[in-house]
Amino acid sequence: MAVKEMYAVTPQWNNPALKEELEPTEIEFRNVGKCFPAKGKADAPFAIREVNFKIRRGEVVSIIGPSGCGKSTILNMGSGLYRPSEGEVFVGGEPVTGPVPQVAFMLQKDLLMPWRSIRRNVELGLEIQGVPAATRQKVALDLLDRCHLNGYADHYPFQLSGGMRQRAALARTLAIDPQVLFLDEPFSALDAQTKMILQQDMARMLFDEKKTALFITHDLIEGIAMSDRLLVMSARPGTIIEEISIDLPFRDNPLERRKLPEIGPLVGRLMELLQVGADTELH
Ligand SMILES: Nc1ncnc2c1ncn2[C@@H]1O[C@H](COP(=O)(O)OP(=O)(O)OP(=O)(O)O)[C@@H](O)[C@H]1O
Incomplete structure (x- = not known):
């Protein structure tokens, strides 16, 4: 049975019409294209073209696509690091014209500062914002506790494992306390079991705090386990070739969602779209 037929009836727990009514659009790309001019070349080829999508507040959406199709470029435009060459990007209803x-x-890389303790690494953003030391410390210790790093506040990055x-x-x-998170393969450097545990923690926090997240992953099961929706991209110039709603329970519990029988057909559909194995002879 085709995946589309399997999900023809939208279950009550994930009715997009209901969500549309309740939640405003948080991230929107309207006809977005991006080219990177190369030195000495008159015409720059487009890295992405005609990218259109909307993400509602509290949704987790994954972008899946072949290497070099422009996934990170999309995140960089959403956060204001890159300007679109054509089209418009909105976050929180406002056009993005600089850092948001x-x-x-x-x-994927943790980018912790090796000379700062773990607590002081966590405090960095608040320090830049001018938040008083006592408040910063309280926020950092609370978050370290929730991220299961209780007792490691005074350690330095080199004393921790990759997962920690x-x-x-x-x-x-x-x-x-960002409303929007852009996650660029945050777990791809971790071993399979550590990855699943961190996915679980991340999913729970995103769900409990109703954060909006745009998530890049090459791991098809990770995308399905963590998301409300998938945006599948073509090869360069990347554009969205299909949107897939993951109408399954357990968005806050990827360990449980991974066990559902619907995962296999969804992975199969993604493999078809991404043409995994199409030009490879298997022996
Ligand atoms: N700053 C830049 N200058 C020039 N070209 C760039 C720049 N950033 C990205 N590109 C090009 O744009 C295209 C898309 O790159 P991007 O990193 O967004 O792809 P991706 O889908 O995230 O790739 P991967 O899955 O391998 O991480 C690539 O061809 C890349 O070389």
Whole structure:
């Protein structure tokens, strides 16, 4: 049975019409294109073209697509680091014309500062905002507790495992209390089990605090387990070729969602769209 047929009846827990009524649009890309002019070349090829999508407040949406199709470019435009060459980007209903304060980024590399303790790494964004030391410390310790790093506040990054460092990076990302999170493959450097545990923590926090997240992943099951919706992109110049609603329970519990029988057909559909194995002979 085709995936589209399987989900023809939209269940009550994830009725997009209901959500549309309740939640405003948080992120919108309207006909967005981006080209990067190369030195000495008159015409710059487009990296992405005619990218259109809307994300409502509290939704988690994953972008899946082949390497180089422009996923990070989309995140960089959403956070105001890059300007579109054509079209418009909106966050929180406002056009993005520079760095957006209510947005935070989390990357594959934790980028913790080696000379700062874990607590002082988490406090960094608040320090830049001029938040008093006592408040910063309270926020940081509370977040470290929620990220299961209780007792590691005075350690330095080199004393932590990869998974713990990424937990610290998550605490730092959440410290400024952003409404929107741009997550660029935050778990891809971790081993499979640590990755699943961190996905679980992240999913719970995003759900409990109704954060809006745009998430890049190459891991198809991770995208399905963590998201309300998937945006599937074509190869360069990247554009969105399909939107898939993940009408499954447990958006706050990816460990449970992974076990659902619907995951297999959804992975199959994504593999078809991404043409995984199409030009490879299997022996
Ligand atoms: N600052 C830049 N200057 C020039 N070209 C760039 C720049 N940033 C991205 N590109 C180009 O734009 C295209 C899309 O890059 P991007 O990093 O967004 O892809 P991606 O889908 O995130 O890739 P991957 O999955 O491999 O991380 C690539 O061809 C890349 O070389």
